[in-house]
Amino acid sequence: MRTVIKNGRVVTAVDDYNADILIEDGTIAMIGKSIDADADRVIDAKGRLVIPGGIDPHTHMELPFGGTSASDTFETGTRAAAFGGTTTIIDFAVQYKGQTLQEAVDAWHAKADGKTSIDYGFHLICTDFPDERLGEMRRMIDQGVSSFKLFMAYPGVFLVDDGTIYKAMRTAGENGGLICMHAENGVVIDVIVKQAIAAGKTAPKYHALTRPTKAEAEGVHRAIALAEIANTAVYIVHLSCDDALQEVTRARDMGVPAFAETCPQYLFLDYSVYEQPGFEGAKYVMTPPIREKWNQEKLWRGLQFNDLQVVSTDHCPFCFKEQKELGKDDFSKIPNGGPGVENRMSLVYNGGVASGRISVNRFVEIVSTNPAKIFGLFPKKGTIAVGSDADIVIFDPNEEFTISAKSHHMNVDYSCYEGWKVKGATKTVLSRGELVIDEGKYVGRTGYGSFLKRGLAFSPR
Ligand SMILES: [Zn+2]
Numbered sequence: 008m009r010t011v012i013k014n015g016r017v018v019t020a021v022d023d024y025n026a027d028i029l030i031e032d033g034t035i036a037m038i039g040k041s042i043d044a045d046a047d048r049v050i051d052a053k054g055r056l057v058i059p060g061g062i063d064p065h066t067h068m069e070l071p072f073g074g075t076s077a078s079d080t081f082e083t084g085t086r087a088a089a090f091g092g093t094t095t096i097i098d099f100a101v102q103y104k105g106q107t108l109q110e111a112v113d114a115w116h117a118k119a120d121g122k123t124s125i126d127y128g129f130h131l132i133c134t135d136f137p138d139e140r141l142g143e144m145r146r147m148i149d150q151g152v153s154s155f156k157l158f159m160a161y162p163g164v165f166l167v168d169d170g171t172i173y174k175a176m177r178t179a180g181e182n183g184g185l186i187c188m189h190a191e192n193g194v195v196i197d198v199i200v201k202q203a204i205a206a207g208k209t210a211p212k213y214h215a216l217t218r219p220t221k222a223e224a225e226g227v228h229r230a231i232a233l234a235e236i237a238n239t240a241v242y243i244v245h246l247s248c249d250d251a252l253q254e255v256t257r258a259r260d261m262g263v264p265a266f267a268e269t270c271p272q273y274l275f276l277d278y279s280v281y282e283q284p285g286f287e288g289a290k291y292v293m294t295p296p297i298r299e300k301w302n303q304e305k306l307w308r309g310l311q312f313n314d315l316q317v318v319s320t321d322h323c324p325f326c327f328k329e330q331k332e333l334g335k336d337d338f339s340k341i342p343n344g345g346p347g348v349e350n351r352m353s354l355v356y357n358g359g360v361a362s363g364r365i366s367v368n369r370f371v372e373i374v375s376t377n378p379a380k381i382f383g384l385f386p387k388k389g390t391i392a393v394g395s396d397a398d399i400v401i402f403d404p405n406e407e408f409t410i411s412a413k414s415h416h417m418n419v420d421y422s423c424y425e426g427w428k429v430k431g432a433t434k435t436v437l438s439r440g441e442l443v444i445d446e447g448k449y450v451g452r453t454g455y456g457s458f459l460k461r462g463l464a465f466s467p468r
Pocket residue numbers: 065067321323
């Protein structure tokens with residue numbers, strides 16, 4: 008099977024030029040000024056950007072949480088991702104107490120196998136990590152699960168203590184793995200939450216008011232300090248605010264290998280979403296919460312100056328009806344999470360490139376190339392180069408469209424960006440050379456996507 012993409016403007020993290028691309032057997036075979044090879048399919052990309060497929064390294068498809076499950080399955084969630092120009096997700100498998108790491112990964116394979124439209128990998132959330140399990144980490148890395156997430160939040164559910172974090176960091180570092188950290192002082196937050204509930208403060212906005220930015224900054228500081236002691240790198244997930252960013256910036260200025268991602272909800276939404284009437288604020292109950300508006304420009308600055316390297320989504324949707332309503336009388340019972348996997352590329356293009364904050368190269372870098380490099384997928388994924396997988400998005404930088412739950416493809420009954428007009432639209436998407444989205448229409452296949460056995464996670468040491 009040979010495909011030629013003609014007349015496009017090829018943009019990677021470093022290049023920007025007009026060229027044709029020849030795809031053979033799922034990989035990029037040739038890039039040239041004018042390719043006249045016999046092809047089974049010719050795609051005209053005139054006037055459009057030809058960019059590497061998006062990589063969203065933070066999703067939670069069908070995650071069990073708070074007595075319910077995230078409403079997107081691997082089937083619906085990966086289809087929606089493709090509509091939005093994302094061709095790879097890295098989802099979080101969860102080890103529950105008493106399980107081996109292998110049992111946890113096997114359970115996630117069972118959920119995803121044969122269900123996805125695009126390729127996928129797994130990180131592994133470790134919740135139960137006695138010394139005898141440390142050796143298992145090496146085996147997970149050998150199986151392509153080379154990153155692990157630990158929680159400083161959610162005592163009794165996900166939280167692990169500092170000693171465990173330190174041991175996991177050492178083991179991961181010695182074996183080429185990477186620890187991803189949910190950095191928030193969950194023990195203190197739990198006290199504040201209980202006091203709020205006892206005082207009758209039960210509305211959704213108290214989710215935000217009980218999770219101070221300092222609690223996040225303290226977690227980030229501690230995570231980085233523990234990584235330094237363990238002589239390894241650390242990756243901070245879903246960084247939401249300037250207080251936390253300052254900790255990452257300070258560490259990086261000192262030469263510490265600390266990495267961090269933020270998410271569109273922290274770049275585009277602000278605390279006022281919780282002040283909407285009735286129960287509306289529940290739509291935005293996610294952790295960390297949406298912060299005061301002034302943090303947004305600080306986060307953009309972090310992206311501009313590489314103190315933040317990645318924009319992921321933390322896609323974890325729960326329907327407003329019935330699911331979010333579990334917390335109607337108590338914000339602490341609202342399932343934490345929101346939808347986003349379909350909107351990331353257009354939102355970041357619109358708010359970043361079209362608004363003049365970042366270059367188009369930097370856009371590609373933070374939504375595709377950096378996640379590929381940090382999580383052991385580069386150069387198979389994350390760039391357009393001879394030999395790389397032909398995961399390619401043909402993107403119209405000028406088309407404007409309106410985001411709405413009425414037209415999105417995520418299996419959830421609301422959008423955090425309802426009615427927003429954005430510039431920059433995914434038109435056509437190829438995964439390993441096969442069309443998944445053709446001019447906005449789904450032409451892919453459930454079960455096409457395959458599990459990505461990732462290489463060693465990035466470590467500069
Ligand atoms: Zn998450």
